[in-house]
Amino acid sequence: MSKKAFLSANEAAAYGVKLSKPHVVSAYPITPQTTLVEKIADFLANGEADFKYMMVESEHSAMASALGASLMGARTFTASSSQGLLYMCEMLSYVSGSRNPIVMVDANRSIATPWNIFGDQRDAMAMRDSGWIMLFVESGQEALDTVIQAYKIAEDPEVMTPVMVNIDGFTLTHTYDMVEIPEQEEVDSFLPPYNTTNKMDMKNPKTLCQSVGPDFHTEGRYLQQKAFEAAKRKIVSVNDEYAKLTGRSYGGLIEEYRCDDAEVVLVATGSVAGTVRAVVDEMREAGKKVGLIKLRSFRPFPKEYFESVKDKFKAIGVIDKSISFGYDGTVFSEVKSAMYGSSAKMANYIVGLGGRDIPKKMLEDMYNKLFGMVSGKNEAEVQFLGMRWE
Amino acid sequence: MAVNLKNLPDEELLYGVKTCQGCGVTLAARLALKVLGERTCLATPACCFAATTTVYPQSSIFVNNAITAFPALASTISGMAVAAEALGWDEDITFLGIAGDGGTVDIGLQALSGAAERNDNIIYICVDNEAYMNTGNQRSGVTSYKAWTTTTPTGPCSKGEKNRFKKSLFEIMAAHRVPYTATASVAYPKDFMEKVEKAKNIKGCKVIHVMTPCPTGWGYDPAVTVRTAKLAVECGLWYLAEFENNEFKFNFVPKEFKPVEEYLKLQRRFRHLDESDYREIEANRDIEWNRMRKRFA
Numbered sequence A: 001m002s003k004k005a006f007l008s009a010n011e012a013a014a015y016g017v018k019l020s021k022p023h024v025v026s027a028y029p030i031t032p033q034t035t036l037v038e039k040i041a042d043f044l045a046n047g048e049a050d051f052k053y054m055m056v057e058s059e060h061s062a063m064a065s066a067l068g069a070s071l072m073g074a075r076t077f078t079a080s081s082s083q084g085l086l087y088m089c090e091m092l093s094y095v096s097g098s099r100n101p102i103v104m105v106d107a108n109r110s111i112a113t114p115w116n117i118f119g120d121q122r123d124a125m126a127m128r129d130s131g132w133i134m135l136f137v138e139s140g141q142e143a144l145d146t147v148i149q150a151y152k153i154a155e156d157p158e159v160m161t162p163v164m165v166n167i168d169g170f171t172l173t174h175t176y177d178m179v180e181i182p183e184q185e186e187v188d189s190f191l192p193p194y195n196t197t198n199k200m201d202m203k204n205p206k207t208l209c210q211s212v213g214p215d216f217h218t219e220g221r222y223l224q225q226k227a228f229e230a231a232k233r234k235i236v237s238v239n240d241e242y243a244k245l246t247g248r249s250y251g252g253l254i255e256e257y258r259c260d261d262a263e264v265v266l267v268a269t270g271s272v273a274g275t276v277r278a279v280v281d282e283m284r285e286a287g288k289k290v291g292l293i294k295l296r297s298f299r300p301f302p303k304e305y306f307e308s309v310k311d312k313f314k315a316i317g318v319i320d321k322s323i324s325f326g327y328d329g330t331v332f333s334e335v336k337s338a339m340y341g342s343s344a345k346m347a348n349y350i351v352g353l354g355g356r357d358i359p360k361k362m363l364e365d366m367y368n369k370l371f372g373m374v375s376g377k378n379e380a381e382v383q384f385l386g387m388r389w390e
Numbered sequence B: 001m002a003v004n005l006k007n008l009p010d011e012e013l014l015y016g017v018k019t020c021q022g023c024g025v026t027l028a029a030r031l032a033l034k035v036l037g038e039r040t041c042l043a044t045p046a047c048c049f050a051a052t053t054t055v056y057p058q059s060s061i062f063v064n065n066a067i068t069a070f071p072a073l074a075s076t077i078s079g080m081a082v083a084a085e086a087l088g089w090d091e092d093i094t095f096l097g098i099a100g101d102g103g104t105v106d107i108g109l110q111a112l113s114g115a116a117e118r119n120d121n122i123i124y125i126c127v128d129n130e131a132y133m134n135t136g137n138q139r140s141g142v143t144s145y146k147a148w149t150t151t152t153p154t155g156p157c158s159k160g161e162k163n164r165f166k167k168s169l170f171e172i173m174a175a176h177r178v179p180y181t182a183t184a185s186v187a188y189p190k191d192f193m194e195k196v197e198k199a200k201n202i203k204g205c206k207v208i209h210v211m212t213p214c215p216t217g218w219g220y221d222p223a224v225t226v227r228t229a230k231l232a233v234e235c236g237l238w239y240l241a242e243f244e245n246n247e248f249k250f251n252f253v254p255k256e257f258k259p260v261e262e263y264l265k266l267q268r269r270f271r272h273l274d275e276s277d278y279r280e281i282e283a284n285r286d287i288e289w290n291r292m293r294k295r296f297a
């Protein structure tokens, strides 16, 4: 029987790590990731878990030693945030290019300057092209479950690609909720031990992470792209399998909430999806046909899904907690291009930067703006909402 | 811990490299692998050694090997060694890192400091050719005083490298209280191989800083790499020492130093120097030796 506990998302993720039984964890502290790596240290101190814990001197080394461990065929974990994630950036593509299925948590936090320890998604989005699968979660429960799923996705022979599980800083990492912790046997039956030939071997010595010149380079990158295509399928099938085991499903790449007859929908990533759900319920009660598309997998991006709904809704708004300066919100530009040729009105709302609250009223305003656009009102495509001044 | 040269295996674990002829780095790596044998897992960061041995679909290294990021050699082999323990690999396997001087004393120093402090079970060999050779001979933190490099060019306003003393990796490592650290030279192969052998038999973080002259970057005839390395020691511009059980020891002290110009004049990177430069370099040498003698004695 699984048991329930009152946990922050960081603690919940730490349980996910423990249940996945990594051989090596390496980490370096940074707010708001710290309570996760502290919880892992507690597990070891209490004798509740048994793995090597490398307390390294920087995030660059955290990811480099995770790479070293993975090269030996070890299941590895690390976690970081914000400046730490940027600091290990160089290693991210080493890990993905050499197809090492490391799982990491990024406790999403803004990036300096200005220095800011609070949550937005600018850190992760800056790593968009690092070759990592990027999943975003909505709750502590989803954090725990997604860490376990992440290993199954990453280590799949067709995928062999690292996974970054994104947990919104503070809004999730430091917020407590009831979380169901699966039994170890349950997880063991779902997640087999990591087995690979992509590792050092004393009988048959290997050369790994090799330099590859122009002659073969494109082929390697093509294979990475294929791996992401496989990951699209795997994220869905792993979610389904996990749902059978635990009764909890997160939809795979995306989750539609009350979208069937919806006229106007918002696309949300991470914790804000939870608030949008509540707003959808309230507005539905008032007779408004609204829905939510929760984007769970940012990479691989569910292009086919967005293509398939390009004429389903009258208007689509995308909530972004990051912006690619000089263009659009990061998620918005992806949605827009996937829905190329769509008849729907589209708008992008930039909110929650540096940890600014996203109240229900603001989300309701978004829906109302979208309804306004449907009835012919002109609105700027990209809008910063809730500003003190323009 | 004597290495019997007669008993060394004929088998080569490094051959077919694309380095320049007379490359000191290759010589050091080859000797180290002869001692460590095939039960070795190697990693190298970006540097001449990696670029000339390991480009797909070829490799001239016949043990497990991985290339890692320029600043990340120590952290990568640490991860390998720790994982091997977690996975229950045999204890006789050596986790070896080979990096250039830039990859060690500059960009890789932080990671090496971390590995040294954690005392991870690795052998780290810094092959010192006194510059960033893979990128075309730019200065590093251990480039010799007054040496010409592409970023310390000589001219009316410059006599080359400005730092009077090489950063002392050996003492930096000793300050971490690693179980074993040493300096070495490819001109003293027995000494070097014995140090590697010793390192192999000690658990924890072992660091060897070996001088590996580079004919291309230093500008000398590839036939005289060993002679050049030997002259560096005989002139007192390099030294052979060990730190073990918290004690320093010189392995070889020339009775009398040869004049520094015997070493300097062999190399194009010093050809702008004159008599007064030689005397200044000699004075620096004496300051350094007095300091080391006080400290190591």
Ligand SMILES: Cc1ncc(C[n+]2csc(CCOP(=O)(O)OP(=O)(O)O)c2C)c(N)n1
Binding pocket: B025, B046, B047, B048, B049, B069, B070, B071, B099, B100, B101, B102, B103, B104, B129, B131, B132, B133, B134, B135, B140
């Ligand atoms: C982060 C980073 N910065 C710079 C480089 C470019 N780079 C590659 S090798 C190298 C120099 C290597 O010098 P050294 O470590 O002394 O080794 P050598 O080639 O001289 O043996 C440099 C600067 C890099 N690969 N990565």
Ligand code: SF4
Binding pocket: B018, B019, B020, B021, B022, B023, B024, B025, B026, B048, B052, B129, B133, B134, B213, B214, B215, B216, B217
């Ligand atoms: S440049 Fe120097 S260090 Fe590099 S391969 Fe040539 S001789 Fe060796």
